[in-house]
Amino acid sequence: MTTLLYQTEPYLAEFTARVLERTDGGVRLDRMAFFPGAGGQPADTGAVTGQAGTAEVTGFRRDDDGIAVLLDGPQPGEGEQVRCALDWDRRYALMRTHTSLHLLAGVVGRDYGGVILSRSMQPLRGRVDFELAAADAVSGESFGDRLEEALRREIAAARPVSVSFLPPEEFLSRPDLIRTKTNQVPAGLDRIRVVEIVGLDRQADGGTHVASTREVAALRVTANQSRGMGKRRLRIELDRVAPPRPRADALAR
Numbered sequence: 548m549t550t551l552l553y554q555t556e557p558y559l560a561e562f563t564a565r566v567l568e569r570t571d572g573g574v575r576l577d578r579m580a581f582f583p584g585a586g587g588q589p590a591d592t593g594a595v596t597g598q599a600g601t602a603e604v605t606g607f608r609r610d611d612d613g614i615a616v617l618l619d620g621p622q623p624g625e626g627e628q629v630r631c632a633l634d635w636d637r638r639y640a641l642m643r644t645h646t647s648l649h650l651l652a653g654v655v656g657r658d659y660g661g662v663i664l665s666r667s668m669q670p671l672r673g674r675v676d677f678e679l680a681a682a683d684a685v686s687g688e689s690f691g692d693r694l695e696e697a698l699r700r701e702i703a704a705a706r707p708v709s710v711s712f713l714p715p716e717e718f719l720s721r722p723d724l725i726r727t728k729t730n731q732v733p734a735g736l737d738r739i740r741v742v743e744i745v746g747l748d749r750q751a752d753g754g755t756h757v758a759s760t761r762e763v764a765a766l767r768v769t770a771n772q773s774r775g776m777g778k779r780r781l782r783i784e785l786d787r788v789a790p791p792r793p794r795a796d797a798l799a800r
C-alpha cells in the first residue's frame with residue numbers, strides 16, 4: 548500500500564519513494580505526496596526521476612491494489628528509489644482554491660442557511676451549486692458584493708484550517724458545521740479525514756488545503772445565477788500569488 552503523504556503534509560512537494568511494483572503504464576510507490584484527484588480537486592502533475600531518467604506524471608489509476616502513478620518517459624524498475632516532484636505552483640493554486648470553496652460553503656451556510664449540492668474546481672477557479680433556505684435573500688445584485696465582503700473578512704481573520712482523523716460516529720455527532728447536503732461519509736470506513744476551517748466549516752474531505760484562510764488571499768465572486776427551486780450557482784476566481792517555498796522531505800536531494 549502507498550502511504551499518502553499529502554493527507555498530512557500538503558506543503559510537501561519533493562519526496563523520495565521506492566517503487567513497490569511496475570504496473571501497466573506506471574508504478575506503484577511506497578509513499579507519495581502526489582494528490583491523485585478526488586472530491587472535485589484535480590490530480591497533481593509532476594515528475595518521477597529514477598536511474599533511467601525523468602518521466603512525466605500523466606495521471607493516476609485506482610484499483611483494488613491501491614493507486615498507480617501513470618508515467619510518460621523512462622520507467623523506473625521495481626525496488627528502485629526514485630525522486631519525485633509535484634508541480635508546486637499549480638498544486639498551491641489548487642490548495643487555495645479548494646480552501647476558498649470550503650470558506651464559501653461556511654459563509655453561505657452560516658449567513659444564508661445554504662447547503663452545498665455540488666462543486667468543481669480548476670486552479671484559481673471554482674464553482675459551487677447550493678440550495679438555500681431563503682432564496683429571496685440572495686436575489687439582486689448586492690448578494691455577490693455582500694458575500695465577497697464576508698469572504699474577505701474570513702480571509703483576514705486568518706482562521707486555521709485543520710485536518711483530523713475521526714471515527715464516523717464522532718464526526719456525525721457534531722453536525723453544527725457540516726455545510727453539505729449529504730453527510731458524505733462513505734459506509735464502512737473506520738476513520739474519516741475531516742477538514743475544518745476552525746469555527747466556520749467542517750467536511751469529510753480527502754483534498755489538500757492551505758493552513759490558514761489568510762493564504763486564500765484575493766478572491767472574487769464572478770457569477771451568481773439562479774438554478775431554480777431555491778438553487779443558486781456561484782463562481783469564484785482567485786488571483787495568483789507566489790507560492791511559499793515548498794517542503795522537501797529529508798531524503799529528497
Ligand SMILES: [Zn+2]
Nearest residue numbers: 586645752754
Ligand atoms: Zn473539499
